[in-house]
Amino acid sequence: MGRNDVTAPGRKNTLTIKTPEGVEFRMLLAGPLTRALAWGIDFLCICAASIILNNVLMLTGIVSRDFFQALYVISFFLFSAGYGITTEWFWRGQTIGKKLFRLRVVDVYGLKLQFSQVLIRNLMRIIDSLPALYLVGGLSCIINRHSQRLGDFAANTAVIRNPKINEPDLDQLLSGKYNSLREYPLLAARLRQRVSPAEAKIALQALVRRNELNPESRVGLFREVASHFHSKVMFPEEATHGITDEQYLRNIVDILYHSKPQTGIQ
Amino acid sequence: MIINLPIFLSEEKKYWSELEAGINALEKSPEKRMTIEQTKQFHYLYRRTSADLAKVRTFASEPDILRYLESLTSRAYCEIHETRKRPHRISPLHWLFVTFPQTVRHYKRTFVLSVLIMVAGFAFGGLAVSFDSEARDAIIPFANLLGDPSDRVKEEESVTDDRLKGIKMRGASFYMTHNTKVAVATMVMGITWGVGTVIMLFYNGAMLGAVTLDYVIAGQSEFLMAWLSPHGVVEIPAILLAGQAGLILAGALIGWGQRISLRQRMRQISNDLLTIIFGVALMLVWAGIIEAFISQYHEPVIPYAFKISFAGIELLLLTLYFLKSGGDHGPK
Numbered sequence: 176m177g178r179n180d181v182t183a184p185g186r187k188n189t190l191t192i193k194t195p196e197g198v199e200f201r202m203l204l205a206g207p208l209t210r211a212l213a214w215g216i217d218f219l220c221i222c223a224a225s226i227i228l229n230n231v232l233m234l235t236g237i238v239s240r241d242f243f244q245a246l247y248v249i250s251f252f253l254f255s256a257g258y259g260i261t262t263e264w265f266w267r268g269q270t271i272g273k274k275l276f277r278l279r280v281v282d283v284y285g286l287k288l289q290f291s292q293v294l295i296r297n298l299m300r301i302i303d304s305l306p307a308l309y310l311v312g313g314l315s316c317i318i319n320r321h322s323q324r325l326g327d328f329a330a331n332t333a334v335i336r337n338p339k340i341n342e343p344d345l346d347q348l349l350s351g352k353y354n355s356l357r358e359y360p361l362l363a364a365r366l367r368q369r370v371s372p373a374e375a376k377i378a379l380q381a382l383v384r385r386n387e388l389n390p391e392s393r394v395g396l397f398r399e400v401a402s403h404f405h406s407k408v409m410f411p412e413e414a415t416h417g418i419t420d421e422q423y424l425r426n427i428v429d430i431l432y433h434s435k436p437q438t439g440i441q
Numbered sequence: 442m443i444i445n446l447p448i449f450l451s452e453e454k455k456y457w458s459e460l461e462a463g464i465n466a467l468e469k470s471p472e473k474r475m476t477i478e479q480t481k482q483f484h485y486l487y488r489r490t491s492a493d494l495a496k497v498r499t500f501a502s503e504p505d506i507l508r509y510l511e512s513l514t515s516r517a518y519c520e521i522h523e524t525r526k527r528p529h530r531i532s533p534l535h536w537l538f539v540t541f542p543q544t545v546r547h548y549k550r551t552f553v554l555s556v557l558i559m560v561a562g563f564a565f566g567g568l569a570v571s572f573d574s575e576a577r578d579a580i581i582p583f584a585n586l587l588g589d590p591s592d593r594v595k596e597e598e599s600v601t602d603d604r605l606k607g608i609k610m611r612g613a614s615f616y617m618t619h620n621t622k623v624a625v626a627t628m629v630m631g632i633t634w635g636v637g638t639v640i641m642l643f644y645n646g647a648m649l650g651a652v653t654l655d656y657v658i659a660g661q662s663e664f665l666m667a668w669l670s671p672h673g674v675v676e677i678p679a680i681l682l683a684g685q686a687g688l689i690l691a692g693a694l695i696g697w698g699q700r701i702s703l704r705q706r707m708r709q710i711s712n713d714l715l716t717i718i719f720g721v722a723l724m725l726v727w728a729g730i731i732e733a734f735i736s737q738y739h740e741p742v743i744p745y746a747f748k749i750s751f752a753g754i755e756l757l758l759l760t761l762y763f764l765k766s767g768g769d770h771g772p773k
Contacts (some may be wrong), residue, residue: 194518197524248618284704301629328632
């Protein structure tokens with residue numbers, strides 16, 4: 176059984192699970208505000224569905240008004256109580272609101288979400304919604320170190336957030352285009368020797384995220400990072416003449432992540 | 442050391458793809474059983490991917506690969522390390538005749554405690570009404586029960602036609618949904634270390650005791666039996682079972698004398714709570730139908746003897762069901 180960081184003091188914004196193999200994986204926890212917004216969307220969905228349900232079932236009123244009213248009471252009860260249970264079970268921990276805000280219910284041990292967990296966390300809404308507007312659940316979320324409301328606590332679940340990360344264009348980054356720095360294999364080898372994985376990480380991340388930066392910041396950042404790598408190994412001027420800081424960094428990353436020239440990622 | 446990403450990817454990708462295909466197949470058909478060889482290969486792929494994740498985290502910096510490997514590792518991890526029963530195809534008859542009664546019997550001490558709390562409430566309500574007539578108004582929340590019982594009986598027995606024609610189904614649906622909400626509330630109140638569940642059970646008992654004593658003192662015991670018992674013999678045990686579920690939840694929360702952690706205790710009881718609350722909901726659907734279609738009719742429309750006999754048969758069957766059903770399948 177893996178363990179998570181439940182014993183760690185203080186409030187966390189990640190749920191860390193460590194497997195018996197010693198590998199850790201982290202999940203970003205959703206805060207009370209995002210969860211409240213997702214719940215607001217779900218509430219609107221339930222309201223819209225109840226209006227549609229009412230109009231559809233009204234047709235049965237032609238046969239019997241008593242039957243229509245009974246059907247409406249039961250259908251509304253089942254839908255309002257079953258909405259969260261059904262969607263979270265069939266969409267692996269997501270409702271419409273959670274999908275929109277990229278949230279997901281997960282087991283706190285990283286194991287499979289069981290139906291009993293989905294059911295318990297949804298039934299517990301009776302208490303979490305007391306006295307109004309999920310005050311108990313909201314307070315519990317704020318106090319609890321894993322942002323769990325009482326339902327999550329009883330069901331051993333947590334709500335995590337999967338933020339959208341743009342896919343990096345690695346083919347472009349490490350494409351095997353002509354790299355003037357490779358003309359100096361000894362200096363390239365020295366560079367690989369002197370640069371730490373953390374420094375290589377910074378260079379790669381700067382390139383991967385370049386489109387997220389505004390032009391001024393981008394130029395400034397690449398200048399700063401390039402000057403750092405200049406200080407590690409000084410390549411002759413003819414190797415760096417006429418290339419931008421960004422291209423210089425691209426060449427550095429190519430050397431660091433390609434021990435031999437490649438024609439592209441397979 | 443810095444990983445040579447292209448070589449690393451080209452060498453490892455095939456293992457990740459194989460693992461992903463295996464996980465997808467398991468997630469699609471949870472009841473699927475792997476052969477020993479398949480299991481060994483699956484475990485090998487999981488360990489290899491875990492090692493790759495550790496490498497990528499330490500020696501490289503590519504968020505998408507990291508995220509992909511974290512996702513693969515976590516999915517494979519939950520397939521390998523999940524020790525709870527795998528979800529199987531639903532078998533309603535097995536659940537109804539084996540799982541549900543066995544689960545109730547498994548926690549019989551908690552059920553007895555639930556009964557004792559309600560009986561204490563019943564005694565309190567009865568005593569309060571017998572000693573102080575004004576207590577009735579405070580305990581009984583339903584306005585139609587606050588008048589003189591004899592007057593009500595006289596009025597009910599004067600009706601000779603179907604007075605509930607056209608509203609019976611609505612009544613049944615109201616009883617079902619309302620009682621289910623009360624039952625669920627009784628269960629989930631267990632999260633308050635059982636205090637909420639105890640209050641719910643005690644208060645329901647007190648209401649029942651107050652009404653019962655009120656009618657008995659007025660000499661309307663037969664009417665009371667005929668009115669309450671057809672649905673009450675199912676509804677009251679259902680509330681007691683909801684109380685049992687609440688007390689199980691409270692027990693797991695408190696964890697007296699247990700060495701396992703709170704989270705593990707909660708994990709242990711979650712399937713049992715699910716079983717009990719579904720069973721309770723089924724019982725309340727039945728009780729709601731009986732309450733609307735039989736209990737609310739009195740003599741001369743339906744003879745009391747018939748109603749009381751019907752309740753007796755229900756009680757006998759329910760008792761046999763909980764005591765015997767699923768007994769030949771061994772302990773839970």
